[in-house]
Amino acid sequence: MNKLEDQMALISQIYLGGYPQVAPQQAAESKPRRRRKKNKGGENNLSMTKKRKLSQEQVDLLEHHFGNEHKLESERKDRLASELGLDPRQVAVWFQNRRARWKNKKLEEEFSKLKSDHDEVVLEKCRLESEVTKLKEKLCEAKKEIQRLGERVDRGSSNSPSSSLTMEAMDTPFLGEFGLEGYDNVFYIAENSYNNIPGMEWMNMYM
DNA sequence: GACGTTGCAGCATTACATCA
DNA sequence: ATGATGTAATGCTGCAACGT
Numbered sequence: 001m002n003k004l005e006d007q008m009a010l011i012s013q014i015y016l017g018g019y020p021q022v023a024p025q026q027a028a029e030s031k032p033r034r035r036r037k038k039n040k041g042g043e044n045n046l047s048m049t050k051k052r053k054l055s056q057e058q059v060d061l062l063e064h065h066f067g068n069e070h071k072l073e074s075e076r077k078d079r080l081a082s083e084l085g086l087d088p089r090q091v092a093v094w095f096q097n098r099r100a101r102w103k104n105k106k107l108e109e110e111f112s113k114l115k116s117d118h119d120e121v122v123l124e125k126c127r128l129e130s131e132v133t134k135l136k137e138k139l140c141e142a143k144k145e146i147q148r149l150g151e152r153v154d155r156g157s158s159n160s161p162s163s164s165l166t167m168e169a170m171d172t173p174f175l176g177e178f179g180l181e182g183y184d185n186v187f188y189i190a191e192n193s194y195n196n197i198p199g200m201e202w203m204n205m206y207m
Numbered sequence: 208g209a210c211g212t213t214g215c216a217g218c219a220t221t222a223c224a225t226c227a
Numbered sequence: 228a229t230g231a232t233g234t235a236a237t238g239c240t241g242c243a244a245c246g247t
Contacts (some may be wrong), residue, residue, distance in 0.1 A: 053224070093236060
């Protein structure tokens with residue numbers, strides 16, 4: 001009997017024997033999965049098929065080999081199996097399960113690293129946003145100051161030309177008051193014109 | 208080249224053991 | 228006794244190698 005026939009025979013045996021419960025996920029699919037029978041046989045059957053935990057010594061050796069190489073060639077499997085007094089199939093299964101655990105662990109590690117990176121970026125974003133808010137406030141204050149000074153200049157020029165106060169006449173750059181030394185030209189940038197400055201497009205969001 | 212068989216890996220799932 | 232967790236084992240699928 002070939003493998004397929006074997007499987008079909010098993011399927012029909014199980015279906016004829018009853019299929020008490022299908023997991024929700026499986027039930028939704030067109031193809032039901034085969035359900036394994038519970039191991040509730042007699043004592044002999046139990047001892048034949050009962051799941052046995054590997055000894056610490058066996059696990060240690062398997063771990064050692066897994067550490068060297070995650071893949072298991074046929075020759076190494078047989079050698080390991082006889083060394084451990086296990087069925088080669090058991091060794092293959094152990095490696096398969098171990099690879100799955102290793103993969104899960106790696107995924108978890110990768111996830112926690114990505115999460116911490118993400119948290120850092122979020123933190124930095126908050127910091128930059130608060131900085132932008134502060135700068136916006138300063139900008140607003142500076143604009144008001146310019147307007148106020150402009151009005152004074154206008155009044156002065158209409159009353160007494162000789163006492164006019166001009167921007168050029170100021171002893172020190174007034175912007176220093178706002179901690180914006182060296183940014184004298186910042187107010188000459190027209191609104192929405194940040195699009196023209198590489199890397200500064202985001203500023204328009206705040207204008 | 209087409210087809211069947213075999214062996215293996217990956218994945219999902221199940222069943223059992225153990226522990227809190 | 229029971230639910231959570233860990234893990235050995237099983238079922239299924241896809242793929243590659245090989246023989247016919």
